[in-house]
Amino acid sequence: MVKKYIIVQTHTNKKQVCEDISRSLIEKKMAACVNIYPAVLSLYRYNSEVVEDNEYLIHVKTIADKFNEIRKIIERLHNYETPEIISLEILEGNEKYLKWIQDEID
Known part of the structure; x- marks a missing residue:
């Protein structure tokens, strides 16, 4: 079965x-x-006000099957009330790199 590779992003x-x-x-x-x-x-709207904040961006290299578990871990450890947790599909990539992702997760 071909794995679906993703990047999970949060700030x-x-x-x-x-x-x-x-x-x-x-x-x-x-x-x-x-x-x-x-x-x-980052500039965003929060409580009806525009907020400007210096943040860190996190990119998680993984497979789609792990998304729900990753989401739970991020929600548990995150300091924001409503953190961004989104998945970006990797449509193409270096086959050796994608295999490495799979090997490190298995």
Whole structure:
């Protein structure tokens, strides 16, 4: 069966939250790799006001079968009341890299 590869994305304004989420996902073999990008400027509406915040962006490299478990882990460890947790499908990629993702999760 061909696996569907995805990137799960979330943001937070706390570096420690990023590290806790990332470490948990890697240790539980939910992800092969997690990238943390610092200094993302986010503008969003919250409680009827426009908010500007410096955040960290997290990209989780994984397979679609793991999404629900990953979502639960992020929700449990995240500091936001309503965190962004979205899945982006990887349509194409380096076959060796995608196999590595699969091997690290299995």
